[in-house]
Amino acid sequence: xxxxxxxxxxxxxxxxxxxxxxxxxxxxxxxxxxxxxxxxxxxxxxxxxxxxxxxxxxxxxxxxxxxxxxxxxxxxxxxxxxxxxxxxxxxxxxxxxxxxxxxxxxxxxxxxxxxxxxxxxxxxxxxxxxxxxxxxxxxxxxxxxxxxxxxxxxxxxxxxxxxxxxxxxxxxxxxxxxxxxxxxxxxxxxxxxxxxxxxxxxxxxxxxxxxxxxxxxxxxxxxxxxxxxxxxxxxxxxxxxxxxxxxxxxxxxxxxxxxxxxxxxxxxxxxxxxxxxxxxxxxx
Numbered sequence: 018x019x020x021x022x023x024x025x026x027x028x029x030x031x032x033x034x035x036x037x038x039x040x041x042x043x044x045x046x047x048x049x050x051x052x053x054x055x056x057x058x059x060x061x062x063x064x065x066x067x068x069x070x071x072x073x074x075x076x077x078x079x080x081x082x083x084x085x086x087x088x089x090x091x092x093x094x095x096x097x098x099x100x101x102x103x104x105x106x107x108x109x110x111x112x113x114x115x116x117x118x119x120x121x122x123x124x125x126x127x128x129x130x131x132x133x134x135x136x137x138x139x140x141x142x143x144x145x146x147x148x149x150x151x152x153x154x155x156x157x158x159x160x161x162x163x164x165x166x167x168x169x170x171x172x173x174x175x176x177x178x179x180x181x182x183x184x185x186x187x188x189x190x191x192x193x194x195x196x197x198x199x200x201x202x203x204x205x206x207x208x209x210x211x212x213x214x215x216x217x218x219x220x221x222x223x224x225x226x227x228x229x230x231x232x233x234x235x236x237x238x239x240x241x242x243x244x245x246x247x248x249x250x251x252x253x254x255x256x257x258x259x260x261x262x263x264x265x266x267x268x269x270x271x272x273x274x275x276x277x278x279x280x281x282x283x284x285x286x287x288x289x290x291x292x293x294x295x296x297x298x299x300x301x
Contacts, residue, residue, distance in 0.1 A: 021097030022170045028163045029076045033083060035160075036122045046118040059113035059299055063127070065100035066294035070138045072096050072171040073130030073164060074107060080123040085115035096171050099138075106295070113299070120297045128292040129161075130168040136290035137172025140267050140283065149274035149281055152177040152260070156284035165287045177282055185209055186237065187217045198224060202231050216260070225249050229256050238278065239263045246276040 065071070071094050081088045088111035094100050106127075109116065141151050151174040157165045166176050178184035187201045195201035198217060205215055216235035217228040222245065228236050229252065238249050240263035253259050260280040261273050273281055 021095070022167060024075070024163070024167050026076075026079060030079065030083075032160060032164065033076065033080050033122065033126075036126070037080065037083065037119065040122055041118065046114070049114050049117040053113045053117065055112070055114065057113040058110070059116055060108065060110045061116050061297050061299045062105050063107040063109065063123075064296050064298060065094075065102060065104050065106055065131075066296050068102045069100060069131050069135035069293040070172055071098045071100055071106055071127075071131055072134035072168040073127050076130075076164065077123040077127035078107060078109065080119040080126070081109055081111050081115050084119045085111040087111065088115060096134075109297075116297070116299060124295055124297060125292075126164070128295045129158075130164055130171075131293035131295065133165055133168035133286055133290045134172035135293055136267070137169050137174040137286050140270055140286070141173040143267065143271045144274050144281075147271075147274045149278055150175050151270075151286075152280050152282045153286055154262075154282050154284040155180070156288045158287070169286055172286075174286065175280075177280075183213075185213050185215045187215070189218055189220065189239075192218075198227050199231060202228075202233060218262075219249075222249060222252070225252060229253060233257055235260060237262050237282075243272055243276060246273065246278065250277040 074092065074096050078090045088109065091108040094104065094106045100106060137151065144151065153166055153169040153174060154177055166179065170176060178186065185205050187205060191201050192198050195204060202215060202217065214234040216237055217233045218237040218239050219225045219228055220239050225236055235258040236253055237260045238246055241249060246261055250259050258280065259278045260282055261278040262282045265273055265281055265283045266285055270281060270283065
């Protein structure tokens with residue numbers, strides 16, 4: 018895969034604080050606080066219970082640092098590594114209370130992001146030898162978009178627009194309210210800056226021809242069958258980038274990509290990819 022992306026703590030520390038506050042509630046970890054002395058130190062191992070690609074390790078380890086600033090971690094498999102089942106990902110030394118109280122928050126995050134990265138890696142592998150790129154969508158968990166899109170990139174995918182403010186995507190409901198594709202595009206070009214590319218969603222070849230005649234930058238080919246996709250790619254070649262979307266899954270992504278589309282967007286990666294099974298084993 019390409020160079021693993023990085024992520025600054027500024028983007029995730031507040032997410033971690035909210036997650037810890039949700040778990041610790043008003044009284045803290047009453048079980049751990051009753052059993053474990055406050056000054057007890059411990060060492061733990063983060064382990065992959067199943068094979069997959071690691072993503073989100075640094076945010077996960079940062080959970081323990083928030084609970085114990087003296088926490089120390091030794092990373093064995095950094096983000097972007099492919100772990101075998103049973104392989105150690107990291108060693109963590111901290112106050113025992115911090116390890117036990119932060120365990121679930123850290124593992125939820127690491128498992129979720131590693132699952133997304135693993136699913137993305139596997140989809141990208143299915144497209145080996147093709148020029149089509151895999152991109153994510155905005156179908157992310159509220160509040161976790163930065164992390165989930167990061168995990169897609171760790172898996173070898175690319176990011177579609179991050180939010181509503183960094184790219185224009187004229188969808189069917191925009192077209193309906195504007196009274197047509199041409200009017201929607203006219204309003205967009207009048208209302209947004211010159212740095213934003215314009216993408217238009219189309220469902221038929223007639224709509225595609227209309228969008229291409231307007232000189233849009235990208236066409237989103239929504240829920241088209243393979244034969245229609247292939248014809249749409251032929252018509253758009255050299256005029257606009259093509260993106261296939263809607264109903265794309267790991268089992269049919271190769272067939273979709275073989276039509277020649279430039280991009281294939283898969284919401285499944287962030288809304289349905291199974292979490293990777295990871296664990297934290299404290300050493301007595």
